[in-house]
Amino acid sequence: DAGVIQSPRHEVTEMGQEVTLRCKPISGHDYLFWYRQTMMRGLELLIYFNNNVPIDDSGMPEDRFSAKMPNASFSTLKIQPSEPRDSAVYFCASSLRHSLSGNTIYFGEGSWLTVV
């Protein structure tokens, strides 16, 4: 069974450019999470969705960040315009509410973003 799939795996972009990160959750999972990992701040929750609806976006840093989930199998995290301080690893994760394993969250391999 495929896990959480993220693309691109690595991206280097110039300051001011738009960045779009993509995520395909595990099939059947009804929760999707976006986390950001940096050396300074560790793992931070940016936003999460339930059944494609954003539930908590309080971790989204500022208006330059936006996330969408148009359907159950796809989500995007967009940064426009990007800044060097956005350089981080962005993880997408998913979970299933009514699983016997509770709310175990499964992570994708991350998108490593560098803004120069």
Added chain:
Amino acid sequence: AQSVSQHNHHVILSEAASLELGCNYSYGGTVNLFWYVQYPGQHLQLLLKYFSGDPLVKGIKGFEAEFIKSKFSFNLRKPSVQWSDTAEYFCAVNAVDTGRRALTFGSGTRLQVQP
């Protein structure tokens, strides 16, 4: 809001040494607790989890953790570490009765095992 503290930021051990990594959380209600491991350059993988029942939880690769509710702790242990255990370890908590599904992570502990 809940928070997680991992007091050991960097631990260096020799192979075959015993390991204990501390994790404390701040939430008075019902919690689910997790330990994730992140090998260099890779994503987070679940080591073990506690939802209910026996407070001593066994995970993969010989790891175990004990939930002590009175101490708000969920320390990770392994009797004998291997070089391949070199990684970063994250403790995470979910406050079940808030209805919030996301996990709150600690800052991580970097474990370096020397051969």
